[in-house]
Amino acid sequence: DTGVSQNPRHKITKRGQNVTFRCDPISEHNRLYWYRQTLGQGPEFLTYFQNEAQLEKSRLLSDRFSAERPKGSFSTLEIQRTEQGDSAMYLCASSLTETRTTQYFGPGTRLLVL
């Protein structure tokens, strides 16, 4: 059973550096979501893809953030010029179709910006 996978699991970086995270969804899931979870809070929606099309972006997603899903399979989330406030757990989820909406989450990438 291959669930959603994310890499790396942990990332420590210095303020101002760029970081990139990868998410591999459950195969054949055409929807892929990114959420951000800060300490002590519930996850907050960032963006989502249907196949390779990015259909929705939250206002939390500043212009330093960019997400791609070039072939409709894996996705990357890049943060440019990281700030200490970007420190969080970045969670990826996938779901099968528009009507089969249950989202399955990966283990997350924990980012610490020093």
Added chain:
Amino acid sequence: GEDVEQSLFLSVREGDSSVINCTYTDSSSTYLYWYKQEPGAGLQLLTYIFSNMDMKQDQRLTVLLNKKDKHLSLRIADTQTGDSAIYFCAEITWNNAGNMLTFGGGTRLMVKP
């Protein structure tokens, strides 16, 4: 905007039942979910309920939905120490492009032996 609310903390003794409560705001939500998160880990889907149901039972888990009051609860029977975790309720929120989950802040369940 939407706001899903949960109590912060619940402590029970091993073998007792736990009841975690949640209130949501979007009356058009079609599905409501419960997820479990252990320290440093991602979210594990526990169960979900469709909005036209009042109750759903799945082994030790019972979900109750009161649509009139927009209240959702998760009951865990015979709570075990391995159930200690943070529990999140979430509602589906529909927008022009599709759907996203809106989560509560989580309830930390502590099970004492």
